[in-house]
Amino acid sequence: MDSATNGKTLPEFEDPINMPIVSWSDEYDVNIDKIDKQHRHLLQLVNDLHSAVEARIDKDELKHMLVGLVEFTRTHFSTEEQLMEQHDYPGKSSHLREHRMLLRHLSDLVAAVSQGKYPTFYSDYDVSTDWALLHIEEYDKPLGIYLNHKKNQ
Ligand SMILES: [Fe+2]
Ligand SMILES: [Fe+2]
Numbered sequence: 001m002d003s004a005t006n007g008k009t010l011p012e013f014e015d016p017i018n019m020p021i022v023s024w025s026d027e028y029d030v031n032i033d034k035i036d037k038q039h040r041h042l043l044q045l046v047n048d049l050h051s052a053v054e055a056r057i058d059k060d061e062l063k064h065m066l067v068g069l070v071e072f073t074r075t076h077f078s079t080e081e082q083l084m085e086q087h088d089y090p091g092k093s094s095h096l097r098e099h100r101m102l103l104r105h106l107s108d109l110v111a112a113v114s115q116g117k118y119p120t121f122y123s124d125y126d127v128s129t130d131w132a133l134l135h136i137e138e139y140d141k142p143l144g145i146y147l148n149h150k151k152n153q
Contacts, residue, residue: 021047028136030144032083038076039136045069046132053119063113070106077103080143087150095139102131 024043029036049065057065077099084092109119 021050022133028133030136030140032144032147034079035076035083035140035144038072038079039132039140042069042072042076042132045072056118059113059116059118062118063110066106066110066113070103070110073103073106080140083147084143087147089143089146091139091142091146095143098135098139102135105131 022043024040028039028043030039045065045068049062049069052062052065081092081096081099083089084095089095112119
């Protein structure tokens with residue numbers, strides 16, 4: 001028996017209320033202090049947003065939180081991009097492309113909320129904590145390895 005479902009039949013569609021908030025784990029560390037601190041904060045902002053959506057907060061408040069997330073994400077991406085530039089990171093162009101794509105996705109979400117739509121975050125706009133964690137795993141970790149390798153040369 002699957003312990004996660006306790007033997008009960010899952011509903012056909014997942015209820016966003018029951019989706020877990022992700023806590024930071026050391027396995028997400030890329031071992032660059034500034035980046036790791038920003039990642040922790042980013043995850044906190046995403047989690048706060050999820051809680052806010054689940055609590056069905058006011059649309060204007062939600063938009064305000066989303067704009068805050070977009071601003072911090074921009075700051076964070078530019079931190080990484082400066083490091084890539086300074087250290088001639090060979091994976092820079094694909095990493096930058098991914099940053100642009102994620103920012104576009106977040107901007108679409110702000111636009112949707114501005115138009116009066118209310119996201120579930122797990123279906124309507126496909127935004128979940130995963131985007132942050134997947135990006136860290138696939139793009140930021142290799143950057144961390146590269147930067148640490150250069151530092152130790
Ligand atoms: Fe990144
Ligand atoms: Fe990052």
